[in-house]
Amino acid sequence: KPKPKPKPSAMDLSSAARAAASLQRRPAVAPETKALALALAAPAEGVDVEPGRALELAACAEWEALALALLLMQERVAAAGPAWTDVTPTPNPNPKPNPNPDPSPNPNPDPNPKAALALSSQHLHHPEPRLRSVVASTIKACARALGPAVYLRVKDQLIEAISGQMQRDQDETTSTLGNAKISLDDTTGWKTLETSVLCLRSVFEGLAGPNHGDSLSTALATDAEMLCPLLAALVQHINRHVRQATYQMLATLAAAFRPNPSPSPNANPNPNPNPNPN
Numbered sequence: 001k002p003k004p005k006p007k008p009s010a011m012d013l014s015s016a017a018r019a020a021a022s023l024q025r026r027p028a029v030a031p032e033t034k035a036l037a038l039a040l041a042a043p044a045e046g047v048d049v050e051p052g053r054a055l056e057l058a059a060c061a062e063w064e065a066l067a068l069a070l071l072l073m074q075e076r077v078a079a080a081g082p083a084w085t086d087v088t089p090t091p092n093p094n095p096k097p098n099p100n101p102d103p104s105p106n107p108n109p110d111p112n113p114k115a116a117l118a119l120s121s122q123h124l125h126h127p128e129p130r131l132r133s134v135v136a137s138t139i140k141a142c143a144r145a146l147g148p149a150v151y152l153r154v155k156d157q158l159i160e161a162i163s164g165q166m167q168r169d170q171d172e173t174t175s176t177l178g179n180a181k182i183s184l185d186d187t188t189g190w191k192t193l194e195t196s197v198l199c200l201r202s203v204f205e206g207l208a209g210p211n212h213g214d215s216l217s218t219a220l221a222t223d224a225e226m227l228c229p230l231l232a233a234l235v236q237h238i239n240r241h242v243r244q245a246t247y248q249m250l251a252t253l254a255a256a257f258r259p260n261p262s263p264s265p266n267a268n269p270n271p272n273p274n275p276n277p278n
Helices: 016-024 031-041 053-058 063-083 113-122 129-146 148-172 191-207 215-222 224-234 240-256
Strands: 174-177 180-183
Touching: 016 031, 016 063, 031 053, 031 063, 053 063, 053 113, 063 113, 063 129, 113 129, 113 148, 129 148, 129 191, 148 191, 148 215, 148 224, 191 215, 191 240, 215 224, 215 240, 224 240
Parallel strands: none
Antiparallel strands: 174 180
């Protein structure tokens, strides 16, 4: 009897280092991809890996390599934080020459938030759900580091995708038998819609951090006319996973706007009931 093919080990996507280790045990991944992944996620001591090589890893055929590339970019974006202040900077109409130009090249040209966002946006609808989850967490890291510029970059794509998927998936998963409509089991399908909702939630989570002031409330107020009907439709969606993702997003918004409890004016600043313990 022929030996059964070994089952691929599970991909641990909790960090770039663990993803690289998991990728080494995947039999379908090419050896050169494994070598590049290991070099990027666990470089030898004293070796300075060029950041742009994460994009080289993202171009590999395997989805596992793309997931690792996104995790690497995500970690760099989170570590750099305020070093990158805008995703789409406005050009200066009257630029002034720099009297002391720095001849040295930018030591960190890639992956920056713009590259991370571009790669994430490209794979919002990837067929692999685990990869789509990494996409969502990468966009969240960018939003947390950079604020409203990320929301402005991805909001139209996400909202249009959610609206289009709701209609398309409803049409594809409902068939007509005589005069009766039969809907498929709600545990199948709608995976892309669910991930798009989670991705929008990730953007809101990133904006809800303490570093971005009223960015979240401003975004919601600006797009309320578009978001409110969408959320109302999502909470009534036929698929329970989509509904659950929507409830999670609403919980994120509720937590972000929950007022901090203020101390009572009559509260005793000294909680010790005995003023003279001796």
